[in-house]
Amino acid sequence: MAKTFPISQLSFCLLFHFFLGKCSSSPLAPALYVFGDSLVDSGNNDFLNTSSKANYSPYGIDFPSGPTGRFTNGKTFADFLAKYLGLPFAPPFLGLSEDQKSETITGMNYASGSAGILRKTGSAIGMNLALERQIELFQDTVKNYLPKNFKAKNELLQYLSKSIFVVDIGSNDYLNNYLQPAHYTSNQLYSPVQFAGILVKKFKESLQDIYSLGARKFLVFNIAPIGCTPALLSSENITSGCAEDANQLVSLYNEGLAEMLQDLSTCLQGSTFVQAEFYASSYDLNQNPYKYGFTSRSPCCSVNASTAQCYPDVQPCQDRTTHVYWDAVHPSQQSNFLFATGCFLGSSQYCTPLNILQLTQKQ
Numbered sequence: 001m002a003k004t005f006p007i008s009q010l011s012f013c014l015l016f017h018f019f020l021g022k023c024s025s026s027p028l029a030p031a032l033y034v035f036g037d038s039l040v041d042s043g044n045n046d047f048l049n050t051s052s053k054a055n056y057s058p059y060g061i062d063f064p065s066g067p068t069g070r071f072t073n074g075k076t077f078a079d080f081l082a083k084y085l086g087l088p089f090a091p092p093f094l095g096l097s098e099d100q101k102s103e104t105i106t107g108m109n110y111a112s113g114s115a116g117i118l119r120k121t122g123s124a125i126g127m128n129l130a131l132e133r134q135i136e137l138f139q140d141t142v143k144n145y146l147p148k149n150f151k152a153k154n155e156l157l158q159y160l161s162k163s164i165f166v167v168d169i170g171s172n173d174y175l176n177n178y179l180q181p182a183h184y185t186s187n188q189l190y191s192p193v194q195f196a197g198i199l200v201k202k203f204k205e206s207l208q209d210i211y212s213l214g215a216r217k218f219l220v221f222n223i224a225p226i227g228c229t230p231a232l233l234s235s236e237n238i239t240s241g242c243a244e245d246a247n248q249l250v251s252l253y254n255e256g257l258a259e260m261l262q263d264l265s266t267c268l269q270g271s272t273f274v275q276a277e278f279y280a281s282s283y284d285l286n287q288n289p290y291k292y293g294f295t296s297r298s299p300c301c302s303v304n305a306s307t308a309q310c311y312p313d314v315q316p317c318q319d320r321t322t323h324v325y326w327d328a329v330h331p332s333q334q335s336n337f338l339f340a341t342g343c344f345l346g347s348s349q350y351c352t353p354l355n356i357l358q359l360t361q362k363q
Protein backbone atom coordinates (compact mmCIF):
# COMPACT_ATOMS: atom_id res chain seq x y z
CA MET A 1 0.00 0.00 0.00
CA ALA A 2 2.68 2.52 0.94
CA LYS A 3 4.18 2.44 -2.52
CA THR A 4 0.90 3.31 -4.22
CA PHE A 5 0.54 6.77 -2.64
CA PRO A 6 0.52 9.51 -5.22
CA ILE A 7 3.51 11.27 -3.77
CA SER A 8 3.95 13.31 -6.93
CA GLN A 9 0.61 14.97 -6.22
CA LEU A 10 1.77 16.11 -2.83
CA SER A 11 2.49 19.77 -2.69
CA PHE A 12 5.81 20.79 -1.29
CA CYS A 13 3.97 22.44 1.55
CA LEU A 14 2.29 19.22 2.53
CA LEU A 15 5.59 17.42 2.68
CA PHE A 16 7.03 20.32 4.56
CA HIS A 17 4.16 20.21 7.07
CA PHE A 18 4.56 16.57 7.62
CA PHE A 19 8.28 16.10 7.83
CA LEU A 20 9.33 19.37 9.40
CA GLY A 21 6.17 20.11 11.34
CA LYS A 22 5.75 23.61 10.04
CA CYS A 23 5.09 25.58 6.91
CA SER A 24 4.98 29.25 6.15
CA SER A 25 1.76 29.01 4.19
CA SER A 26 -1.60 28.60 5.87
CA PRO A 27 -3.02 25.27 7.02
CA LEU A 28 -5.40 23.32 4.76
CA ALA A 29 -8.30 23.84 7.17
CA PRO A 30 -8.72 26.37 9.99
CA ALA A 31 -9.34 23.73 12.67
CA LEU A 32 -9.68 20.05 13.51
CA TYR A 33 -12.36 19.00 16.03
CA VAL A 34 -12.25 15.44 17.31
CA PHE A 35 -15.04 13.34 18.87
CA GLY A 36 -14.75 9.66 19.76
CA ASP A 37 -13.28 7.03 22.03
CA SER A 38 -9.83 5.74 23.01
CA LEU A 39 -8.82 5.43 19.35
CA VAL A 40 -8.50 9.23 19.25
CA ASP A 41 -8.57 10.40 22.91
CA SER A 42 -5.59 12.73 23.39
CA GLY A 43 -5.81 12.85 27.19
CA ASN A 44 -9.36 13.65 28.34
CA ASN A 45 -9.58 10.53 30.48
CA ASP A 46 -6.58 11.71 32.51
CA PHE A 47 -9.11 14.06 34.13
CA LEU A 48 -11.87 11.51 34.80
CA ASN A 49 -12.45 8.94 37.53
CA THR A 50 -12.04 5.80 35.46
CA SER A 51 -9.74 2.82 35.12
CA SER A 52 -9.73 3.47 31.36
CA LYS A 53 -6.55 5.54 31.32
CA ALA A 54 -3.34 5.47 29.34
CA ASN A 55 -1.32 8.07 31.23
CA TYR A 56 1.44 5.68 32.22
CA SER A 57 4.47 4.07 30.66
CA PRO A 58 4.84 2.28 28.24
CA TYR A 59 1.97 4.24 26.60
CA GLY A 60 3.48 7.17 24.72
CA ILE A 61 6.93 5.59 24.45
CA ASP A 62 7.15 6.92 20.88
CA PHE A 63 5.36 10.22 21.58
CA PRO A 64 7.66 13.25 21.95
CA SER A 65 6.40 14.11 25.45
CA GLY A 66 5.95 10.52 26.68
CA PRO A 67 2.68 9.24 28.19
CA THR A 68 -0.15 11.74 27.56
CA GLY A 69 -3.28 9.64 27.86
CA ARG A 70 -3.14 8.49 24.24
CA PHE A 71 -3.98 4.78 24.05
CA THR A 72 -1.07 3.83 21.82
CA ASN A 73 2.72 3.98 21.67
CA GLY A 74 2.82 7.25 19.71
CA LYS A 75 0.45 9.27 17.58
CA THR A 76 -3.21 8.55 16.99
CA PHE A 77 -5.08 8.85 13.70
CA ALA A 78 -6.19 12.34 14.77
CA ASP A 79 -2.59 13.41 15.41
CA PHE A 80 -1.45 12.33 11.95
CA LEU A 81 -4.45 14.06 10.42
CA ALA A 82 -3.58 17.29 12.26
CA LYS A 83 -0.04 17.10 10.91
CA TYR A 84 -1.27 16.57 7.35
CA LEU A 85 -3.59 19.55 7.70
CA GLY A 86 -0.77 21.73 9.00
CA LEU A 87 -2.43 22.15 12.41
CA PRO A 88 -1.24 21.53 15.96
CA PHE A 89 -2.50 18.34 17.67
CA ALA A 90 -6.02 18.95 18.94
CA PRO A 91 -5.60 19.32 22.73
CA PRO A 92 -7.90 17.46 25.16
CA PHE A 93 -10.71 19.84 26.16
CA LEU A 94 -10.65 18.71 29.80
CA GLY A 95 -6.96 19.64 30.08
CA LEU A 96 -7.38 23.28 29.02
CA SER A 97 -7.61 26.25 31.37
CA GLU A 98 -10.33 28.87 30.82
CA ASP A 99 -7.81 31.11 29.06
CA GLN A 100 -6.57 28.30 26.85
CA LYS A 101 -10.15 27.42 25.89
CA SER A 102 -10.71 31.00 24.80
CA GLU A 103 -7.50 31.18 22.79
CA THR A 104 -7.56 27.80 21.05
CA ILE A 105 -8.95 28.26 17.55
CA THR A 106 -7.18 25.40 15.74
CA GLY A 107 -9.49 22.75 17.16
CA MET A 108 -10.04 20.66 20.26
CA ASN A 109 -10.41 17.03 21.19
CA TYR A 110 -13.44 15.79 23.18
CA ALA A 111 -12.80 12.06 22.71
CA SER A 112 -12.85 9.79 25.73
CA GLY A 113 -11.63 6.23 26.27
CA SER A 114 -14.45 3.70 26.91
CA ALA A 115 -17.10 6.13 25.59
CA GLY A 116 -19.77 5.15 23.12
CA ILE A 117 -22.77 6.39 21.21
CA LEU A 118 -24.96 5.31 24.12
CA ARG A 119 -24.64 7.09 27.43
CA LYS A 120 -24.37 3.86 29.47
CA THR A 121 -21.57 2.40 27.38
CA GLY A 122 -18.34 1.94 29.35
CA SER A 123 -19.96 2.94 32.66
CA ALA A 124 -18.89 -0.35 34.29
CA ILE A 125 -15.25 0.77 34.19
CA GLY A 126 -15.80 4.31 35.38
CA MET A 127 -16.65 7.72 34.01
CA ASN A 128 -16.32 8.81 30.41
CA LEU A 129 -17.53 11.52 28.09
CA ALA A 130 -20.34 9.83 26.18
CA LEU A 131 -20.88 11.23 22.68
CA GLU A 132 -23.80 13.36 23.89
CA ARG A 133 -21.58 14.91 26.55
CA GLN A 134 -18.80 15.54 24.01
CA ILE A 135 -21.28 17.47 21.90
CA GLU A 136 -22.35 19.53 24.93
CA LEU A 137 -18.70 20.48 25.43
CA PHE A 138 -18.42 21.43 21.76
CA GLN A 139 -21.55 23.54 22.16
CA ASP A 140 -19.88 25.22 25.13
CA THR A 141 -16.86 25.87 22.86
CA VAL A 142 -19.00 27.40 20.09
CA LYS A 143 -21.18 29.51 22.37
CA ASN A 144 -18.77 30.63 25.07
CA TYR A 145 -15.18 30.44 23.84
CA LEU A 146 -14.85 30.72 20.07
CA PRO A 147 -16.89 33.96 19.69
CA LYS A 148 -14.12 35.89 21.51
CA ASN A 149 -11.91 35.33 18.44
CA PHE A 150 -14.30 36.57 15.75
CA LYS A 151 -15.66 40.02 14.98
CA ALA A 152 -18.99 38.74 13.70
CA LYS A 153 -21.16 35.63 13.93
CA ASN A 154 -20.79 35.21 10.20
CA GLU A 155 -17.02 34.87 10.45
CA LEU A 156 -17.40 32.19 13.10
CA LEU A 157 -19.83 30.30 10.89
CA GLN A 158 -17.42 30.51 7.94
CA TYR A 159 -14.64 29.18 10.11
CA LEU A 160 -16.76 26.26 11.36
CA SER A 161 -17.92 25.39 7.85
CA LYS A 162 -14.31 25.01 6.67
CA SER A 163 -13.11 23.08 9.71
CA ILE A 164 -12.77 19.28 9.74
CA PHE A 165 -14.86 17.24 12.20
CA VAL A 166 -13.67 13.72 12.95
CA VAL A 167 -16.03 11.30 14.72
CA ASP A 168 -14.55 7.89 15.61
CA ILE A 169 -16.89 6.03 17.96
CA GLY A 170 -19.03 2.92 18.29
CA SER A 171 -16.74 -0.02 19.07
CA ASN A 172 -17.31 0.41 22.82
CA ASP A 173 -21.05 0.10 22.30
CA TYR A 174 -20.14 -3.51 21.51
CA LEU A 175 -16.95 -4.15 23.50
CA ASN A 176 -18.08 -2.28 26.61
CA ASN A 177 -21.82 -2.82 26.37
CA TYR A 178 -23.49 -5.39 24.10
CA LEU A 179 -20.73 -8.01 24.53
CA GLN A 180 -20.65 -7.62 28.34
CA PRO A 181 -23.92 -9.20 29.48
CA ALA A 182 -22.69 -9.33 33.09
CA HIS A 183 -22.72 -5.52 33.23
CA TYR A 184 -25.31 -4.34 30.68
CA THR A 185 -28.83 -5.42 29.72
CA SER A 186 -28.68 -4.47 26.02
CA ASN A 187 -27.92 -8.06 24.97
CA GLN A 188 -31.07 -9.37 26.68
CA LEU A 189 -33.29 -6.56 25.48
CA TYR A 190 -32.31 -6.35 21.81
CA SER A 191 -31.42 -8.64 18.93
CA PRO A 192 -28.21 -7.77 17.04
CA VAL A 193 -30.25 -6.15 14.27
CA GLN A 194 -32.31 -4.11 16.74
CA PHE A 195 -29.23 -2.99 18.65
CA ALA A 196 -27.45 -1.87 15.47
CA GLY A 197 -30.59 0.06 14.53
CA ILE A 198 -30.69 1.82 17.91
CA LEU A 199 -27.03 2.83 17.58
CA VAL A 200 -27.45 4.19 14.05
CA LYS A 201 -30.56 6.18 14.98
CA LYS A 202 -28.94 7.72 18.04
CA PHE A 203 -25.72 8.44 16.13
CA LYS A 204 -27.69 10.17 13.37
CA GLU A 205 -29.20 12.54 15.94
CA SER A 206 -25.74 13.27 17.33
CA LEU A 207 -24.31 14.09 13.90
CA GLN A 208 -27.28 16.37 13.24
CA ASP A 209 -26.54 18.15 16.53
CA ILE A 210 -22.93 18.77 15.47
CA TYR A 211 -24.18 20.05 12.10
CA SER A 212 -26.63 22.38 13.87
CA LEU A 213 -23.71 23.96 15.73
CA GLY A 214 -22.05 24.85 12.41
CA ALA A 215 -20.03 21.82 11.27
CA ARG A 216 -20.17 20.98 7.55
CA LYS A 217 -17.16 18.78 6.75
CA PHE A 218 -17.35 15.44 8.52
CA LEU A 219 -15.13 12.38 8.63
CA VAL A 220 -17.09 9.56 10.27
CA PHE A 221 -15.52 6.18 11.08
CA ASN A 222 -17.30 2.90 10.79
CA ILE A 223 -16.44 0.29 13.41
CA ALA A 224 -13.28 -1.78 13.02
CA PRO A 225 -13.42 -5.58 12.88
CA ILE A 226 -13.31 -5.94 16.67
CA GLY A 227 -13.26 -9.73 16.23
CA CYS A 228 -9.71 -9.43 14.89
CA THR A 229 -8.33 -7.74 18.02
CA PRO A 230 -5.98 -9.79 20.22
CA ALA A 231 -8.44 -9.30 23.11
CA LEU A 232 -11.32 -11.04 21.34
CA LEU A 233 -9.09 -13.72 19.84
CA SER A 234 -7.78 -14.71 23.25
CA SER A 235 -11.20 -14.59 24.93
CA GLU A 236 -12.51 -16.96 22.25
CA ASN A 237 -9.34 -19.10 22.17
CA ILE A 238 -8.79 -18.40 18.47
CA THR A 239 -5.23 -18.67 17.20
CA SER A 240 -5.61 -17.50 13.60
CA GLY A 241 -8.06 -15.50 11.53
CA CYS A 242 -10.71 -13.46 13.37
CA ALA A 243 -13.71 -13.98 15.66
CA GLU A 244 -16.27 -13.61 12.91
CA ASP A 245 -19.25 -13.69 15.25
CA ALA A 246 -18.16 -10.35 16.72
CA ASN A 247 -17.33 -9.00 13.27
CA GLN A 248 -20.83 -9.86 12.08
CA LEU A 249 -22.34 -7.84 14.91
CA VAL A 250 -20.49 -4.66 13.99
CA SER A 251 -21.07 -5.26 10.28
CA LEU A 252 -24.80 -4.86 10.91
CA TYR A 253 -24.09 -1.43 12.35
CA ASN A 254 -21.69 -0.56 9.54
CA GLU A 255 -24.32 -1.31 6.89
CA GLY A 256 -26.80 0.99 8.60
CA LEU A 257 -24.15 3.68 9.06
CA ALA A 258 -23.25 3.82 5.35
CA GLU A 259 -26.89 4.35 4.43
CA MET A 260 -27.41 6.90 7.19
CA LEU A 261 -24.41 9.00 6.10
CA GLN A 262 -25.64 9.12 2.51
CA ASP A 263 -29.01 10.17 3.81
CA LEU A 264 -27.50 12.99 5.90
CA SER A 265 -25.33 14.20 2.98
CA THR A 266 -28.52 14.65 0.98
CA CYS A 267 -30.68 16.12 3.73
CA LEU A 268 -28.33 18.50 5.51
CA GLN A 269 -27.68 21.45 3.24
CA GLY A 270 -24.03 22.19 2.54
CA SER A 271 -22.79 19.13 4.41
CA THR A 272 -20.23 16.60 3.25
CA PHE A 273 -19.89 13.27 5.03
CA VAL A 274 -16.79 11.22 4.32
CA GLN A 275 -16.87 7.71 5.69
CA ALA A 276 -13.66 6.19 6.98
CA GLU A 277 -13.69 2.57 5.83
CA PHE A 278 -12.05 1.41 9.01
CA TYR A 279 -13.67 -2.03 8.82
CA ALA A 280 -12.57 -3.06 5.34
CA SER A 281 -9.08 -1.61 5.50
CA SER A 282 -8.39 -2.96 8.97
CA TYR A 283 -9.78 -6.36 8.04
CA ASP A 284 -7.38 -6.58 5.11
CA LEU A 285 -4.54 -5.47 7.33
CA ASN A 286 -5.37 -8.26 9.80
CA GLN A 287 -5.65 -10.88 7.07
CA ASN A 288 -2.51 -9.80 5.22
CA PRO A 289 -0.22 -8.06 7.69
CA TYR A 290 2.89 -8.77 5.60
CA LYS A 291 1.48 -6.83 2.66
CA TYR A 292 1.66 -3.70 4.85
CA GLY A 293 5.06 -4.35 6.39
CA PHE A 294 3.83 -5.94 9.63
CA THR A 295 5.11 -9.22 11.02
CA SER A 296 2.90 -9.65 14.10
CA ARG A 297 -0.72 -9.40 15.14
CA SER A 298 0.10 -9.96 18.81
CA PRO A 299 0.14 -7.02 21.22
CA CYS A 300 3.48 -5.21 21.44
CA CYS A 301 3.30 -5.04 25.25
CA SER A 302 2.23 -7.67 27.77
CA VAL A 303 -1.39 -7.00 28.61
CA ASN A 304 -3.66 -7.42 31.60
CA ALA A 305 -6.36 -9.72 30.22
CA SER A 306 -9.09 -8.03 32.25
CA THR A 307 -8.43 -4.55 30.82
CA ALA A 308 -6.77 -5.46 27.49
CA GLN A 309 -4.22 -2.71 28.27
CA CYS A 310 -0.47 -2.86 28.83
CA TYR A 311 0.71 -3.51 32.38
CA PRO A 312 2.37 -0.41 33.86
CA ASP A 313 6.08 0.05 33.19
CA VAL A 314 6.61 -3.12 31.16
CA GLN A 315 9.23 -3.19 28.44
CA PRO A 316 7.33 -3.32 25.15
CA CYS A 317 8.44 -5.14 21.99
CA GLN A 318 11.65 -3.95 20.33
CA ASP A 319 10.42 -3.15 16.84
CA ARG A 320 7.14 -1.37 17.35
CA THR A 321 6.68 -0.62 13.66
CA THR A 322 6.10 -4.30 12.84
CA HIS A 323 3.11 -4.80 15.17
CA VAL A 324 -0.45 -4.15 13.99
CA TYR A 325 -1.59 -3.76 17.60
CA TRP A 326 -0.03 -1.90 20.48
CA ASP A 327 -2.05 -3.50 23.31
CA ALA A 328 -4.87 -6.04 23.02
CA VAL A 329 -7.38 -3.62 21.43
CA HIS A 330 -5.59 -0.49 20.22
CA PRO A 331 -3.69 -0.13 16.95
CA SER A 332 -0.01 0.73 17.02
CA GLN A 333 1.21 4.13 15.85
CA GLN A 334 2.31 2.46 12.61
CA SER A 335 -1.23 1.23 11.92
CA ASN A 336 -2.57 4.71 12.68
CA PHE A 337 -0.03 6.19 10.27
CA LEU A 338 -0.99 3.84 7.44
CA PHE A 339 -4.66 4.51 7.91
CA ALA A 340 -4.30 8.29 8.25
CA THR A 341 -2.09 8.48 5.18
CA GLY A 342 -4.50 6.37 3.15
CA CYS A 343 -7.47 8.44 4.28
CA PHE A 344 -5.75 11.76 3.68
CA LEU A 345 -4.35 11.11 0.22
CA GLY A 346 -5.38 7.68 -0.89
CA SER A 347 -8.12 5.83 -2.69
CA SER A 348 -11.64 4.95 -1.54
CA GLN A 349 -10.22 1.83 0.06
CA TYR A 350 -9.69 4.10 3.07
CA CYS A 351 -12.05 7.05 2.96
CA THR A 352 -15.02 7.43 0.69
CA PRO A 353 -16.34 9.13 -1.46
CA LEU A 354 -13.55 11.71 -0.95
CA ASN A 355 -10.17 11.62 0.73
CA ILE A 356 -9.46 14.32 3.30
CA LEU A 357 -7.32 16.40 0.98
CA GLN A 358 -10.30 16.57 -1.37
CA LEU A 359 -12.61 17.31 1.57
CA THR A 360 -10.52 20.34 2.51
CA GLN A 361 -10.78 21.64 -1.08
CA LYS A 362 -14.56 21.29 -1.24
CA GLN A 363 -16.30 24.69 -1.34
Ligand SMILES: *[C@@H]1O[C@H](CO)[C@@H](O)[C@H](O)[C@H]1NC(C)=O
Binds near residue numbers: 049126
Ligand atom coordinates in the same frame (compact mmCIF):
# COMPACT_ATOMS: atom_id res chain seq x y z
C1 LIG B 1 -14.18 6.98 41.66
O1 LIG B 1 -14.93 5.85 41.26
C2 LIG B 1 -14.92 4.79 42.22
C3 LIG B 1 -15.58 3.58 41.59
O2 LIG B 1 -16.77 3.90 40.94
C4 LIG B 1 -15.61 5.29 43.49
O3 LIG B 1 -15.61 4.25 44.45
C5 LIG B 1 -14.86 6.51 44.02
O4 LIG B 1 -15.53 7.04 45.13
C6 LIG B 1 -14.75 7.56 42.94
N1 LIG B 1 -13.85 8.63 43.40
C7 LIG B 1 -14.14 9.90 43.31
C8 LIG B 1 -13.10 10.87 43.77
O5 LIG B 1 -15.22 10.29 42.85
Ligand SMILES: *[C@@H]1O[C@H](CO)[C@@H](O)[C@H](O)[C@H]1NC(C)=O
Binds near residue numbers: 235236237
Ligand atom coordinates in the same frame (compact mmCIF):
# COMPACT_ATOMS: atom_id res chain seq x y z
C1 LIG C 1 -10.43 -21.08 26.39
O1 LIG C 1 -9.43 -21.91 26.92
C2 LIG C 1 -9.38 -21.91 28.32
C3 LIG C 1 -8.15 -22.70 28.79
O2 LIG C 1 -7.85 -23.72 27.89
C4 LIG C 1 -10.70 -22.49 28.87
O3 LIG C 1 -10.69 -22.47 30.28
C5 LIG C 1 -11.86 -21.61 28.36
O4 LIG C 1 -13.09 -22.16 28.76
C6 LIG C 1 -11.83 -21.51 26.84
N1 LIG C 1 -12.82 -20.50 26.44
C7 LIG C 1 -13.63 -20.67 25.38
C8 LIG C 1 -14.55 -19.54 25.07
O5 LIG C 1 -13.63 -21.69 24.71
Ligand SMILES: *[C@@H]1O[C@H](CO)[C@@H](O)[C@H](O)[C@H]1NC(C)=O
Binds near residue numbers: 307
Ligand atom coordinates in the same frame (compact mmCIF):
# COMPACT_ATOMS: atom_id res chain seq x y z
C1 LIG D 1 -5.57 -6.23 35.93
O1 LIG D 1 -6.55 -5.21 35.91
C2 LIG D 1 -7.53 -5.31 36.93
C3 LIG D 1 -8.60 -4.26 36.65
O2 LIG D 1 -8.07 -2.96 36.65
C4 LIG D 1 -6.86 -5.15 38.26
O3 LIG D 1 -7.82 -5.27 39.30
C5 LIG D 1 -5.79 -6.22 38.41
O4 LIG D 1 -5.08 -6.01 39.61
C6 LIG D 1 -4.82 -6.20 37.24
N1 LIG D 1 -3.94 -7.35 37.31
C7 LIG D 1 -2.62 -7.24 37.51
C8 LIG D 1 -1.85 -8.53 37.58
O5 LIG D 1 -2.06 -6.16 37.59
